[in-house]
Amino acid sequence: MASKSGRAVAELEVEKGENGRELMVGLYQMLVKCRMCDEKARILFRQGKYAGNFYSGVGQEAAEVGAAYSLREDDWIAPSHRDWTSNIIKGAPLKLCFAQLFGKATSPDRGKSTPAHMGYPPIHTITPASSIAGQLAVGTGVAFGLKRLGRDTVVVSFFGDGATSLGGFHEALNFAGVHRLPIIYVCQNNLWAESVPLRLQTALTNLSDRAKAYGFPGVSVDGNDVMAVYDVATKAIARARSGEGPTFIECKTYRWYGHSEIDPAKYRTKEEVESWKKRDPLVLFEKVLRDKKLLTDELKDKIAKTVTQEINEAVEFAEQSPYPDASELKDHIWAQE
Amino acid sequence: MARTLTMIEAITEAMAQEMERDERVFVMGEDIGLSGGVFKATAGLYDKFGEERVLDTPLAEGNIIASAVGASMVGLRPIAEIQFADFITPAMESIVQQASKIRYRSAGGYGCSLTVRICCGGGTGGGLYHSQENASWFVHEPGLKVVMPSTPYDAKGLLLAAIRDPNPVLYFEHKKLYRTAKGDVPEGDYTVPIGKAETRRQGRDMTVVTYGYMTSLCLEAAEQMSKNGVEAEVIDLRTLSPLDRDTVLESVRRTNKCLIVHEDKRTLGIGGEISAIIAEEAFEDLDGPIVRITGPDVPAIPFAPPLEHAWMVNTEKIVAGMQKLAAY
Numbered sequence: 001m002a003s004k005s006g007r008a009v010a011e012l013e014v015e016k017g018e019n020g021r022e023l024m025v026g027l028y029q030m031l032v033k034c035r036m037c038d039e040k041a042r043i044l045f046r047q048g049k050y051a052g053n054f055y056s057g058v059g060q061e062a063a064e065v066g067a068a069y070s071l072r073e074d075d076w077i078a079p080s081h082r083d084w085t086s087n088i089i090k091g092a093p094l095k096l097c098f099a100q101l102f103g104k105a106t107s108p109d110r111g112k113s114t115p116a117h118m119g120y121p122p123i124h125t126i127t128p129a130s131s132i133a134g135q136l137a138v139g140t141g142v143a144f145g146l147k148r149l150g151r152d153t154v155v156v157s158f159f160g161d162g163a164t165s166l167g168g169f170h171e172a173l174n175f176a177g178v179h180r181l182p183i184i185y186v187c188q189n190n191l192w193a194e195s196v197p198l199r200l201q202t203a204l205t206n207l208s209d210r211a212k213a214y215g216f217p218g219v220s221v222d223g224n225d226v227m228a229v230y231d232v233a234t235k236a237i238a239r240a241r242s243g244e245g246p247t248f249i250e251c252k253t254y255r256w257y258g259h260s261e262i263d264p265a266k267y268r269t270k271e272e273v274e275s276w277k278k279r280d281p282l283v284l285f286e287k288v289l290r291d292k293k294l295l296t297d298e299l300k301d302k303i304a305k306t307v308t309q310e311i312n313e314a315v316e317f318a319e320q321s322p323y324p325d326a327s328e329l330k331d332h333i334w335a336q337e
Numbered sequence: 338m339a340r341t342l343t344m345i346e347a348i349t350e351a352m353a354q355e356m357e358r359d360e361r362v363f364v365m366g367e368d369i370g371l372s373g374g375v376f377k378a379t380a381g382l383y384d385k386f387g388e389e390r391v392l393d394t395p396l397a398e399g400n401i402i403a404s405a406v407g408a409s410m411v412g413l414r415p416i417a418e419i420q421f422a423d424f425i426t427p428a429m430e431s432i433v434q435q436a437s438k439i440r441y442r443s444a445g446g447y448g449c450s451l452t453v454r455i456c457c458g459g460g461t462g463g464g465l466y467h468s469q470e471n472a473s474w475f476v477h478e479p480g481l482k483v484v485m486p487s488t489p490y491d492a493k494g495l496l497l498a499a500i501r502d503p504n505p506v507l508y509f510e511h512k513k514l515y516r517t518a519k520g521d522v523p524e525g526d527y528t529v530p531i532g533k534a535e536t537r538r539q540g541r542d543m544t545v546v547t548y549g550y551m552t553s554l555c556l557e558a559a560e561q562m563s564k565n566g567v568e569a570e571v572i573d574l575r576t577l578s579p580l581d582r583d584t585v586l587e588s589v590r591r592t593n594k595c596l597i598v599h600e601d602k603r604t605l606g607i608g609g610e611i612s613a614i615i616a617e618e619a620f621e622d623l624d625g626p627i628v629r630i631t632g633p634d635v636p637a638i639p640f641a642p643p644l645e646h647a648w649m650v651n652t653e654k655i656v657a658g659m660q661k662l663a664a665y
Contacts, residue, residue, distance in 0.1 A: 110444040121446035126410070129434045129442070137400060138435055141407015148363070148389070148413060168430065171400035178395060332445045333479050335503035 024294055027069055027226050029303050031282050034061045034085040036307050037094065041084065041101055044315065045115075045261045050102045053260045055082045055116045059224075060188050062281035063251035065089055066229025067186045068156055070237060076124040076146075078139025078157040080132070082188070082255070084116045086158060092120040094310050098318035106321040110328060133159060133166040136185065140172040143183035143246075154182040154240040156233075162193025164210060165201055173248070177214035180245030184236045187250045188223060194259040195267040211248035223251025224281040227288070253281075339521035344514045347489035347522045348378050348454075351496035352416060354526065356386055359414060362500060365392040366401060366418030366454075375420055376456060376515055398424055402431035402453065406439065406505075409451045414500055422457035422509065423466040423637075429474075436505040437480035451505040452496070457485075458511035458550055458600060459632075460649050464640035470549070470600045470632070472509045473607045476578045482531055483578040485509040487552035489520045491575055494529030502531060511550040518553070534581035536588070540568035543594035543662050546585055546611055548574040551598045551650060558655035567663045569596070577607055585611060586618050593624040594662050600650055603631040625665030630658040 038058045045054045057064060060082070068077060068089045079086040087097055092108075099107040100118040108120045109127060119127030126142070128135045139157040146153050163169050164187060176183050187207055191198050204210070211218025221232045229251055236247035254276035258265035265273075289295035342350070356362045363386075364379055370393035373380035383391040394401050398419055405415035419425045425432075432453070439449050459468035475483050482504050486492040492510070499506035537552060538559050547555045552573045559569040570588050574581065589595045595615055597608040608629040615627055630650055632638075638648045 108444065108446060109442060112444050113442045117442070119443055119446065121443065127439070127443040127447065129438065131430060131434045134403070134430065134434055137403035137431065138407045138410070138439075140400075141404035142410055143407070144404050145408035145411035145413045148408065149411060167427070168399055168403065171395070171397040172403065174395055174397070175400050175404055332441050332443075335440065335445075335448055335450075 021294055024227070024289060024292070027065060027230060028285055028289055028295065030065045030069060030089060031061050031226060031285060032303055033307050034065060034088055035282055036304070036311060037088055037097065038085055040311050040315070042257070042261060044101065049319070050115055052103070052114045053116070053262060054101070055084070055260050056257045057082045057085055057255065059256035059276065059281070060190060060253045061085070062226035062229055062285070063186065063188045063223040063253050064158070066226045067158070067184070067233040067249065067251070069230060070234045071156060072153070073123060074153050076126065076139065076142050076153065076155040078126045078135040078142065078155055079119070079128050080135055080159045080163070081116050081128060081130060082160065083158045084118050087118050087120050087123070087125050090120070090123045090125050092123055092125065094314035095317040096120065098314040099321050102318040102321070103323065104318055104321035105324040106317070111324040112332070133163040133168040133172075135159065136163065137168045137172040140176050140181060140183055143176065143181040144179060147179065147181055152241050154184065154237055156184045156186055158186050158188065160193060161187060161189040161191070161198055161201055161207060162196070163187070164207055173210070173214040173246070176246045177216050180243065182240040182243070183246045184233065184240055185246060185248045186233070187248070189250050189252050190255045192255070192259070192268065194263070206250060208248055208250040216246045216248065218248035218250070220250040220252060223253030224279050224284060226281055226285050339523045341519055342489045342522040343516050344486070344489045344492045344510070344518040345376060345378055345516060347493040348496060348510065349380060349382070350522070351493040352379065353382060353385065355497055355500050356382070356390060358526070361412060361414040362416065363390040363392065363413065364416045364418065365394050365405060367394060367396055367420050369393060369418050374418065376512065378418070378454070398428040399431050402428040403435060405451050406431060406435045406449055409449050410439070410447050414450055416452045416454060416500060419453060419455045421467050422455045422471050423469045425455060425471070432475065432481070433478050437478045441480060448503055449505045450503045452499045453505070453507045455507060455509050456512050457509050458513055459638040459645065460513050460550070462640070462642070462645065463638070465637035468638035470509075470511070472507070472577055473601050473605065475507050476607055476610070480505070481578060482506040482576065483509070484531055484576045485511065485549040486575065487514070487518070487549050487573050489518055489522045491529050491535070493522050494527050495531065495575065497526065498528040498531050501528070506531065509549065513550050529575065532576050532579045532581060534584040535573045535575055536570060536584065537573050538569065538571040540570035540592065542568045542592060543570070543596055543659065544585070544588040544592045545569050545571045545596045545598060545659070546574065547571065547598040548577065549600070551600055554650065554652050555598050555655055557652045558659060561652070561656055562659050562663070567659065569659060580611070582614055582618070586615065589615055589619050590622045593622055594665065595623070596628045596630065596658050596662050598630045598650060598655055598658070600632050602634050603629065604634050606631055625662055628658050628662045630654050
């Protein structure tokens with residue numbers, strides 16, 4: 001596996017060791033980076049620094065990082081609204097990610113799409129629409145195109161448990177099964193589709209059972225255990241890359257906050273939230289690293305400081321960037337022939 | 338060299354030639370491969386290009402378009418077929434949320450070079466769900482181009498232009514024209530520009546704006562009126578979006594009267610938009626009201642022959658509209 005130190009925390013010198021050590025520290029760094037960026041995005045919204053809304057993925061980082069960490073630069077991600085950090089994992093500069101939140105002219109879409117709906121074409125993250133399951137239908141088409149072109153690139157599609165109720169979800173997975181497309185469907189089952197609990201979403205206990213209906217493997221995994229997700233995902237990615245077709249991965253996880261920043265999530269009990277916070281994916285993984293003597297207080301501080309500095313620079317860049325000019329309203333409707 | 342072809346032959350030839358010319362082009366849809374399509378538009382392509390490039394899809398219009406959008410994002414040039422325009426509704430999500438907006442919402446980072454061939458139109462006893470002419474639904478969506486040919490020549494040239502266009506193009510084919518419209522079609526490569534109307538008949542007394550199957554009816558009606566000394570100019574829009582406003586306005590400013598004819602329902606049909614454009618831009622040039630001859634505001638074309646006949650625009654209805662307008 002290729003070194004990820006360049007992507008995880010740009011300037012940090014990771015102590016070189018065996019592959020496993022480098023991988024685990026890299027995963028930890030990415031978890032920290034995603035958590036800190038996501039929390040910062042929430043704070044900035046609450047400070048009124050940007051309008052619209054933000055859909056925090058805090059609590060779900062292990063599903064995101066574990067599933068996407070081993071992707072190559074030419075692989076694709078079809079993210080949903082809660083996957084702003086998938087851009088970070090894939091390697092988008094933080095400055096652009098924060099410019100996206102602020103709707104600035106320096107963002108990849110020049111302020112066209114909303115804060116969390118970020119895509120970045122150079123690294124093949126697809127700008128998502130807000131309509132649920134749309135991204136996995138289009139992502140399936142990308143996988144179809146990649147296969148048709150004879151590439152060994154793959155697509156990772158992120159979505160929540162709610163998306164599995166839509167017709168487009170079933171149509172896409174059926175098509176992917178028929179053509180053994182190079183796509184990995186990663187469902188972050190966080191138990192709530194906005195305010196609707198899973199029991200009203202499906203009669204299934206394991207959403208991965210759905211895969212059977214489409215003729216490819218499905219697996220349910222502890223979505224708060226980054227190594228477990230990574231293990232399942234890398235196998236699925238290798239499978240897809242070698243032409244064996246799709247895999248459905250259900251990551252059982254939890255979002256700590258409301259559906260969005262304007263949702264106080266009063267439909268959930270305090271006990272439920274607290275019980276999941278006790279299974280914080282960062283804390284769980286930190287314990288693993290400390291047991292293996294891969295993480296010291298010093299390294300932890302160094303990572304936090306490096307990420308903090310990078311975030312501060314990104315926020316400053318975003319704040320100082322101009323908004324797009326009103327004259328851009330009608331740009332990018334048509335291709336320039 | 339030109340030969341006489343039917344419209345369906347012209348459509349098949351355009352696809353075959355473009356698939357030959359451009360490896361990126363492929364066709365996907367329901368029953369289009371092994372069977373060659375309900376109307377045989379893709380007849381012979383499966384044998385020639387194989388199942389990789391002439392793909393029988395699962396029965397799921399939404400996924401046909403969504404997967405075509407995705408495939409176009411990696412540089413392929415899909416031609417997706419919607420067997421009947423009536424069944425495009427499951428694909429509305431993919432068309433209006435993905436195809437029309439992907440370029441805008443990514444500020445040009447992602448494109449969507451997609452052609453959707455859609456069989457539409459009534460007058461063939463198809464009933465409620467095999468007759469709709471609903472192109473106007475999509476004219477409302479910037480980011481989509483909408484075309485509808487009226488002749489075999491245009492059918493080939495517009496389809497080649499659509500496939501090569503870097504934007505999503507909805508290409509509507511009126512099923513009544515498939516085998517009744519015959520005309521000269523060049524063997525070689527040519528395109529008909531998207532966004533340009535064609536004046537099919539010159540006239541000084543009124544402008545008739547129409548498209549698709551209605552064009553031939555309007556030309557017939559114009560010939561009848563000519564016998565009474567009224568010369569109607571007939572404009573075939575060919576493209577509904579983007580609309581060729583200049584050709585329409587130039588003609589109306591010269592003839593000072595305008596009749597708009599379409600098969601689609603009346604309310605918020607494209608005739609309403611064309612009327613508004615003329616009212617805004619050429620109000621002072623008008624010598625009479627803008628007249629619309631359209632399908633009625635009825636949910637869909639009913640099956641029983643007298644009911645279907647009552648829906649359909651025909652030459653008599655158009656002549657009546659022309660007479661009304663000529664009287665001003």
